[in-house]
Amino acid sequence: EDQVTQSPEALRLQEGESSSLNCSYTVSGLRGLFWYRQDPGKGPEFLFTLYSAGEEKEKERLKATLTKKESFLHITAPKPEDSATYLCAVRDGANNLFFGTGTRLTVIP
């Protein structure tokens, strides 16, 4: 069964303390992996799309990487405004889209 698992469920970091969020997936025929950021009471905001193993994308303090089984979202020197829930979604070969339950990140000043 296709599945997307994100870890940890929650992460508290001190401002400036770098870390990584994980998204592991088991799908047939990956067609794309998407990272979103969601603030409370708002819709998810698109961050990155990755299509193939080895691909990397960067935006400000965020860097997303992809292997054949998982993706990492690296956060370098986070700031309090990076606090949010980060969602991972995977599109499989049958065009189904599966979302993980997210990692709730809190960055403490």
Add this chain to the structure above:
Amino acid sequence: KAGVTQTPRYLIKTRGQQVTLSCSPISGHRSVSWYQQTPGQGLQFLFEYFSETQRNKGNFPGRFSGRQFSNSRSEMNVSTLELGDSALYLCASSLAATYTDTQYFGPGTRLTVL
């Protein structure tokens, strides 16, 4: 460019009623998808429309239905509301027909069923 808009932003209904939610996609986007988000289940896919045709459907009962108009605007309807239908309903639009296109989300409609 304006983003995805959803109306209304908040709704309160009672059990047994029906509700219609509206979504206007980003200009030029032809695909619209709907999701239900709850604290326990996370984001769950409801259905996707492209060029007025339902292209994909999630595992939800027939009480949940949708449609898309020629201008790509979409509506979803939930009939005979149940308490468990309380959730944030999100609409997302994407540019074209390929499934790998990135989806951009609206702010959501918060539905509360009493």
